[in-house]
Amino acid sequence: MRLVVINHVSLDGVMQSPGRPDEDTRDGFRHGGWAGAAHDPAVQEAVGRRMGEGYSWLLGRRSYDDMLQHWNDEGGPFKDGLNNATKYVASAHDDTELRWPNSTLVTGDVLAEVAALRDEEGGHLVVMGSGELVRSLLPHDLVDELFLMIHPLVLGSGRRLFGPAEEPHGLTLVDCSPSDTGVVMATYQREVA
Numbered sequence: 001m002r003l004v005v006i007n008h009v010s011l012d013g014v015m016q017s018p019g020r021p022d023e024d025t026r027d028g029f030r031h032g033g034w035a036g037a038a039h040d041p042a043v044q045e046a047v048g049r050r051m052g053e054g055y056s057w058l059l060g061r062r063s064y065d066d067m068l069q070h071w072n073d074e075g076g077p078f079k080d081g082l083n084n085a086t087k088y089v090a091s092a093h094d095d096t097e098l099r100w101p102n103s104t105l106v107t108g109d110v111l112a113e114v115a116a117l118r119d120e121e122g123g124h125l126v127v128m129g130s131g132e133l134v135r136s137l138l139p140h141d142l143v144d145e146l147f148l149m150i151h152p153l154v155l156g157s158g159r160r161l162f163g164p165a166e167e168p169h170g171l172t173l174v175d176c177s178p179s180d181t182g183v184v185m186a187t188y189q190r191e192v193a
Contacts, residue, residue, distance in 0.1 A: 001118055001125045002144040003058065005134050006050055007161060008035040010151050014158035015131055018151075023066060029158050038151050038181040046177075046185050050147040054123035056086040058106075058114065061096055063129035064089045068100045088117060088125070090133050114142050131161055138169050145189050146171065152182040 008018040017023040017032035025032065059067070064087065071079045087103045089096065094107045106113045114137060117125055127134060127143075137143050148161075170191035178184050 001056070001120050001123055003114070003118055003125045003127065003137070003142055004050060004052075004145045004147060005127045005143055006047055006147045006149075007128060007131075007134075008149045008151060009161050010034065010153045010155045010158075012154045012156065013160040013162060014155040015129070015161045016158040020070070023070075024062075024159075026159070027157075031155050031158060034153060034155060035149070035151055037153075038179070038183045040179040040181045040183060042179045043149055043181075043183055043185060047147070047149075050124075050145075050187070051126050052124045055126045056088065056117075056123060057082075058088045058090065058117070058125045058127050058130075058133070060130035060133040061089055061091040061093075063133075064098075064100075064103070067129065072100065088113075090114070090130075110136070111140050111142065115140075118142065118144075131159055134161065135163060139167055141190060143190060145187060148186050148188070150184040150186060152184075 007015050009015050016029050018035035019033060021032040023032050068082055071082050083101050085102060087100065088106050089098055089103055090106045090110045092107065096105055096107070098105055134143065171188040172191055173186060174189050175187040176184060
């Protein structure tokens with residue numbers, strides 16, 4: 001499987017709480033829901049194409065809990081798709097409770113577990129949100145592709161996709177297009193040595 005990261009980011013790299021005001025208020029973040037202003041059907045269509053057919057989810061525990069609770073409590077068009085898809089949930093705690101169907105806990109040597117998942121045939125292993133997980137996978141060349149929806153917005157604060165202690169990672173831009181609302185949809189693939 002190819003591991004594909006799909007995330008909304010601001011121009012200054014913030015990925016925290018793009019969907020809802022109450023999505024992630026850690027560290028007093030008060031700009032939640034910032035991606036909604038640039039809602040564009042072309043962006044949603046591009047996300048679907050990047051996910052591909054027969055995908056599975058790989059999520060950090062926080063993203064898993066938030067995303068599935070929101071869609072299961074609120075309903076909406078993604079509820080059945082999220083519940084029916086295979087979900088792998090990375091957690092540092094081996095007693096993490098997984099409340100949603102088709103969920104498997106990935107704990108212990110998460111890097112080895114993710115590498116084994118990537119070796120399996122078929123589909124994409126899709127990561128959304130899960131910034132800590134993404135940052136842990138990048139130095140080990142476990143991310144095959146980043147599909148970033150870069151919003152024309154500077155937030156100035158919030159958790160970023162890439163941190164200040166990040167080691168350099170070479171990426172190759174393979175596709176880039178703007179939406180009508182100014183979101184730049186950029187696809188990067190890892191450089192293969």
